[in-house]
Amino acid sequence: MNTTTQVVYERPESLTGTHTHYCPGCTHGTAHRLIAEVIDEMGLRENSIGVAPVGCSVFAYNYFNMDFVEAAHGRAPAMATGIKRVSPENTVFTYQGDGDLASIGMAEIMHASARGENITVIFINNAIYGMTGGQMAPTTLPGMKTTSSPYGRDVELAGFPIKMAELLSVMDGSGYIVRRSLHDAKHIRQAKKAVRLAFETQQRGLGFSMVELLSSCPTNWGISPQEALGFISERMIPVFPLGDYKVNPELKSIRV
Amino acid sequence: MAKELLKGNEAFAEAAIRAGVEGFFGYPITPSTEFLEHMARRMPKLGRAFVQAESEVAAINMVYGAACTGKRVMTASSSPGLSLMMEGISYIAGTEIPVVVVNVMRGGPGLGNIAPSQGDYYQMVKGGGHGDYFPIVLAPASVQEAIDSIALAFDLAEKYRSVVHVIVDGNMGQMMEPAELPPMREIPTESPPWAVTGAKGRNPNILTSIYIDPVDEEVTDLRLLKRWKEVEKNEVRYEEYELEDAKIAIVAFGTSARVASSAIHDAREEGIKVGLFRPVTLAPYPQKRLDEIAQQVERILVIEMNSGMMLDDVQRVVQGRVPIEFYGRMGGITPLPGEILEEIRRVAANEDEVEGDPRNEWMTRLEKKIMGGGE
Numbered sequence: 001m002n003t004t005t006q007v008v009y010e011r012p013e014s015l016t017g018t019h020t021h022y023c024p025g026c027t028h029g030t031a032h033r034l035i036a037e038v039i040d041e042m043g044l045r046e047n048s049i050g051v052a053p054v055g056c057s058v059f060a061y062n063y064f065n066m067d068f069v070e071a072a073h074g075r076a077p078a079m080a081t082g083i084k085r086v087s088p089e090n091t092v093f094t095y096q097g098d099g100d101l102a103s104i105g106m107a108e109i110m111h112a113s114a115r116g117e118n119i120t121v122i123f124i125n126n127a128i129y130g131m132t133g134g135q136m137a138p139t140t141l142p143g144m145k146t147t148s149s150p151y152g153r154d155v156e157l158a159g160f161p162i163k164m165a166e167l168l169s170v171m172d173g174s175g176y177i178v179r180r181s182l183h184d185a186k187h188i189r190q191a192k193k194a195v196r197l198a199f200e201t202q203q204r205g206l207g208f209s210m211v212e213l214l215s216s217c218p219t220n221w222g223i224s225p226q227e228a229l230g231f232i233s234e235r236m237i238p239v240f241p242l243g244d245y246k247v248n249p250e251l252k253s254i255r256v
Numbered sequence: 257m258a259k260e261l262l263k264g265n266e267a268f269a270e271a272a273i274r275a276g277v278e279g280f281f282g283y284p285i286t287p288s289t290e291f292l293e294h295m296a297r298r299m300p301k302l303g304r305a306f307v308q309a310e311s312e313v314a315a316i317n318m319v320y321g322a323a324c325t326g327k328r329v330m331t332a333s334s335s336p337g338l339s340l341m342m343e344g345i346s347y348i349a350g351t352e353i354p355v356v357v358v359n360v361m362r363g364g365p366g367l368g369n370i371a372p373s374q375g376d377y378y379q380m381v382k383g384g385g386h387g388d389y390f391p392i393v394l395a396p397a398s399v400q401e402a403i404d405s406i407a408l409a410f411d412l413a414e415k416y417r418s419v420v421h422v423i424v425d426g427n428m429g430q431m432m433e434p435a436e437l438p439p440m441r442e443i444p445t446e447s448p449p450w451a452v453t454g455a456k457g458r459n460p461n462i463l464t465s466i467y468i469d470p471v472d473e474e475v476t477d478l479r480l481l482k483r484w485k486e487v488e489k490n491e492v493r494y495e496e497y498e499l500e501d502a503k504i505a506i507v508a509f510g511t512s513a514r515v516a517s518s519a520i521h522d523a524r525e526e527g528i529k530v531g532l533f534r535p536v537t538l539a540p541y542p543q544k545r546l547d548e549i550a551q552q553v554e555r556i557l558v559i560e561m562n563s564g565m566m567l568d569d570v571q572r573v574v575q576g577r578v579p580i581e582f583y584g585r586m587g588g589i590t591p592l593p594g595e596i597l598e599e600i601r602r603v604a605a606n607e608d609e610v611e612g613d614p615r616n617e618w619m620t621r622l623e624k625k626i627m628g629g630g631e
Contacts, residue, residue, distance in 0.1 A: 046456035051321070052464075061462045067452035069324045070464035072347050075317035078309065082321030083452070085305035086279040086329065090454050108317070111310035 012036035014045045016065045025218040025225025027182040028056060031124060032063055034192045035095070038199055039066070048091040049083055051076040053105075055097035056130040074105025077112035080119040091202060093120040099129045102138040102162045109168070116173030116207040120198045123164060126215040127236060134220030138162040141239055146220070161239055165212045169245035175207030177246040181214040183232035187242075196256040197247075206248045214240055259434040264399050264424070265290035265332075267435055268358060271406040272330055273298055276441040277356075279305035279329035281318035283337060286370040287426035288360035291332040305329075312337040316344030316357075323353045324463045326451025328410050332358035334426070335376050336367065338384070345419055346385030349480070350465030353450075354413030356406070358422045360429035363588025371588025372426035374510060377565035380421050381538045388477040390484040391419040392491065393539040395509040399433040401536075407438060412491060414448075416483055423538070425561060427511045427590060484540075493536035494545055498524060502531030504603055505549050507570050508559040509535050511590060516559050519596035528604045530557075538566070543573045550574045557603050559596060560584045564615045582614040584622075 011017065014036035022028045039045050045066050052060040054073035061068030071079045076094035084092040101109050101123050112119065128146055129135040135148040139161050143152040165179040176198050180191035194211045201209035214236050216228035223231065262270075269291045272280070280295040292308065299306035305322065309315035315331050322329040333341060338359050348355045361376045363369040378384075381393050392412050396402040402424055409420040447453050452461050467473035497517050499505060508516045513534040523530045533549055535542050550556065556578055558567045564582050574580055583599045585591045 047454040049325075049452045049454065058466060059468075061460075061464065065455075065460060067455045067461050068463075069321065069452055070351075070462075070466055071321075072317060072343055075313070075320075075344070078314040078317035079321030079324075081307060081314075082279065082281060082318035082323070082329070083325055085307060085318070086322045086327050087325045087453065090325075107310050108314050111314065115307070 012040045014039045014065050016063055018062050020063055021059060022056065023219040025216060025228055026056070027213070027215040028124065030182050030188060031122060031213055031215065032060065034188070034195050035093070035122060036064065037192065038196045041196070042199055042203070044091045044199065047089070048093065049087070051080045051083070051092070051094040053094065053096040053100040055100050057095055057097060057124065058131065060095050074100050074103070075108055076100065077105065077108040077117070077119065077121065081112055081115070081117050084117060084119050088118070091199065093122065093199070095122045096124065097130065098123070098125045098127065098137045098139040102164050109164070110171070113168050113171040113208040113210070114173050116175070118202050118205055118207065120202045121208075121210040122195065122198075123210055123212040124215045125164070125212055125240065126217040127161070128217050128220045130217050130220055139240070141235060163240060165210070165245045168208070168210055171208070173208050174210070174246050175248040176201040176209040176251060178244045179212040179214070179240060179242050181232055181237060181242055183214065183216070183229040193256050197251055197254065200254055200256070201248065201251060204250060206250055212240070214242075259436045261432050262399055262435045262437070263290060263430070263432045264402065265360065265429040266294045267399050267437065268332070268402050268406055268422075269294035270298070270437055271403040272356070273302065274438045274440050275407040275410050276328050276443050277304070277330050277410075278327040278443065279319070279322040280331065281307045281309050281315045281322065281329070282331050282333065283309050283312045283315050285312075285334045285337045287362055287372070287429045288332050288334040288337075288358070290429070291358065291360070312340035313343065316341035319355055320344050320348050320351070323348065323355045324351070324452050326447040326453070330356040330358070332360065334360045334362050335364050335373070338376060338379065342379070342385040345391070346387055346389065347465045349385065349389035349391065349419050350387060350476070351463050352417040352480070353463065354410070354417055356409045356413055356420050356422065358424070361423060361425045369588045370426065372511060372561065372590055373586070373588050374425055374512060374561040375563075375565075375586065376423065377538070377560070377562055380423050389419075389480055390487070391421050391539060392416065392487060393421045393423060393537065395423050395536060395538050396428070397510050397514045397534060399428065399431070400435040402428060403435055403437060416487055418483070418487070423510070425511050488540040491537060492540050492542045492544070494542040495534045495536055497532040497534070499531030499533060499549065502529050502552070503554045504528070504530040504557060504600065505553040506530060506532045506557045506559055506600070507535070507546065507566070508532065509538060509566065512559045512561050515591055515593055516596050518593035519600055522593065522597050523600040523604070526601070528600055530600050530604070541569050546570065546573045550578050553578060555603050555606075556580045557599060558582045558614075559591065559599075561590060562586060564618070567614065580614050582618045584618065
């Protein structure tokens with residue numbers, strides 16, 4: 001009897017073999033892999049320049065097998081703008097968390113979108129500051145307890161969660177703005193398609209693209225990895241509805 | 257190319273274009289705005305990058321990103337803008353990439369005003385941003401010298417993978433002078449080996465300023481310091497005027513030095529042996545030559561358009577061997593040659609031997625001058 005072997009799963013070339021420092025149950029690893037798979041499939045690895053943020057994914061450049069720079073907190077879209085403007089032939093993307101993108105980097109992300117910068121932004125929204133140990137983020141849910149909202153986020157005092165996909169979708173420079181989730185296999189597959197379309201947007205010069213990925217932080221949420229996935233689907237999605245917020249019509253014919 | 261009548265800011269911007277700048281990222285601020293406007297007109301026509309950023313914070317971070325590709329890039333701003341840029345400048349220094357920043361200084365602190373000042377000496381010369389790093393600082397004193405400084409700044413930035421500041425005051429940004437621009441430099445087609453260009457056929461390049469293990473950060477800081485020692489050894493620049501037989505040495509930079517040289521001319525006609533020592537590089541500071549001058553002259557008079565910031569460096573070098581006096585104007589006021597001539601006469605008459613901090617004596621004189629005699 002002849003046996004044949006078939007590779008069904010392997011590390012994408014766009015990822016290094018370095019073990020990540022992420023906590024068990026964190027979805028950063030999933031998001032990294034989706035980006036790496038898309039870059040591999042599009043043959044962009046040798047052309048890509050990534051921009052890492054400040055936050056838990058500050059060391060993203062250790063895990064991606066491609067040229068990378070490390071931005072100051074919130075400034076990744078400005079840095080990506082600088083790179084893309086002098087090197088338009090490169091594929092340029094940022095990878096940013098919610099504190100980075102929606103708090104300290106709010107001006108940079110809004111204006112990168114307004115200018116229609118041909119860059120791709122992967123936005124990890126886990127509703128909390130991870131690296132500094134679980135403080136309130138701009139995306140923290142009303143009533144959610146964090147170390148800096150120990151009695152639960154009081155919207156009277158600390159305001160409301162910021163909905164980035166909705167905000168960026170009204171900017172004329174945006175080409176592709178969607179929100180997806182990483183809480184189960186079905187949603188992860190949908191997230192990958194969105195990442196692909198975001199990079200396709202850049203390849204086609206259709207303007208600014210962003211994929212917001214609802215993500216888990218079991219460590220700082222203080223629950224198990226399994227419970228954290230449930231938290232995304234039951235608590236986060238009602239506040240941050242999944243969907244296509246803006247899609248350039250030219251993207252609609254692309255099958256991924 | 258012949259001399260033309262050129263406006264400072266526009267001439268500096270054109271000099272950068274001629275030096276091969278491929279990206280300019282800035283934000284409007286008086287008195288540097290014509291720099292940005294010139295870039296807005298010229299860069300797109302040359303197929304080069306120009307972005308008016310949403311803030312100086314964004315502008316310097318665009319410069320940071322663009323510089324990571326190994327291309328010549330820059331920004332220009334004025335004092336409050338530089339305060340905002342300090343975050344990015346520290347990151348650029350920590351990442352060891354070449355960047356040129358022009359500061360057309362104005363009166364401060366705070367919003368201050370839009371008049372010429374040298375009040376950013378500490379901020380520019382002593383670092384300004386956080387952490388252990390050493391920017392190179394050029395302080396030209398004419399439109400022509402500033403034009404030449406821009407190309408030099410790019411060369412030094414690339415040679416030492418360093419931040420280079422070219423600092424002038426609002427006078428120089430705004431005034432028109434006959435000057436000559438250099439020819440257009442060809443844009444190099446090769447990238448430096450450290451640049452991010454896409455990892456084609458090589459291992460990835462990573463450009464970062466994070467060294468999470470303090471041991472690695474210390475190794476990095478030591479590397480920066482050793483590189484700085486090379487800069488100190490090789491790149492000191494200064495100019496002297498009428499110093500050969502001088503009994504009094506004026507130490508001044510930029511516009512102050514220029515005004516002082518007029519006063520020196522007049523004082524020489526009165527028979528006062530006074531000359532000028534003008535640091536061109538404020539960092540590295542020309543301390544070796546100043547040390548020699550301190551052994552030659554009987555008195556030193558420091559002139560600045562600030563509260564006596566470079567005075568600290570002169571005192572550090574002179575170490576009390578010669579009496580040092582100070583005359584400064586602050587708040588956006590440029591001293592007139594007559595004011596400096598009066599100071600030269602006063603110092604030459606050797607009245608009121610200075611004891612302790614020369615600022616104290618100056619403050620009393622200045623107060624009398626600007627508030628009137630009686631109090």
